[in-house]
Amino acid sequence: MQLADLEETAEFARRLAAQLRPGDLVVLTGGLGAGKTTFTQALGAALGVQEPISSPTFVLSRIHRNINEAAADLVHVDAYRTDEEGIESLDLLATAPQSVTVVEWGRGLVERVLAGPDGSWLDLELKPRGSQPAAAGPAFTPAGPGGGETPPAIQTDFSESEEDLLGSPRSAVLRGYGARWADPLRDQ
Template sequence: MVSMELATAEDTMAFGRALGARLRRGDLVLLAGPLGAGKTTLTRGIAEGLGVRGRVSSPTFVLARVHPAGTAENGGGVPLVHVDAYRLGGDLTELDDLDLDADLERSAVVVEWGEGSAERLSENYLVVRLDRRQDSDDETRTLSLEPHGTWSERTPELHLAR
């Protein structure tokens, strides 16, 4: 497991950009952490790293947003499917209705609150855990990467990319 400190929201965005720049079609990333930990901020960085189009915001009430790949001029090439499973509360029926396994064939899929339900979409996934410091009022987050399947081979490059 790789772990690092992110002192500011910009650091979270920068790590997201580094991760996004390395994502490929078929990649599944699960974001875990409490409310306010920075999952959507991280996803904004991932979207920038992928070069996708469209404003990234939490899809809490629509469950999923598709961000098309950007143009060749801005480095885009892989669409992003951004899912927020918070409201599902473990109800896999609604998650199945999103047909994410089909999206995985042509997109990178990032699922906020997906741990415990979205892992079944692929044996190859990365859990990115964000936690705020309990003993401080600063913005510092601890980010840890928990690779599964082929992500075990790719995680060291993420640590070095930051």
């Protein structure tokens, strides 16, 4: 699926949230800037969680409580700097039955631990489209006749453009595994 910008990424998350229920696991993959946090923020808002959602990079796992006590909480995990043993130490199995669990950077690491051999989960990969590598060049440019080098220009305008705010186009690849997701997702 092609997503034009971050708003379409958020809309996709809202549609997916309508199909999630307590006990569901979403494994979220994508490089830096792919929209993982935007996706999770929109998912959490659609599920009804109370507090703002930020990346759990330094705490590894955050529980976001739902404003409706009968509805699913959101457990947001960053597995980038851990291993299977570290995932097990977070005791996510204790929160899984009453939560939707989203694990960033968890592909190949959390499925067995959290879903088990007969479990079900969704695997979502977000990939920026059309991203260009940073231009490589010298740290200084020649000054011209007379020699020497001049330092690069200093950037003083850090305001965000509309493109910065909306994000770049991306693609989303959603795969379901196990009995819970045996039928294709509707409207995805």
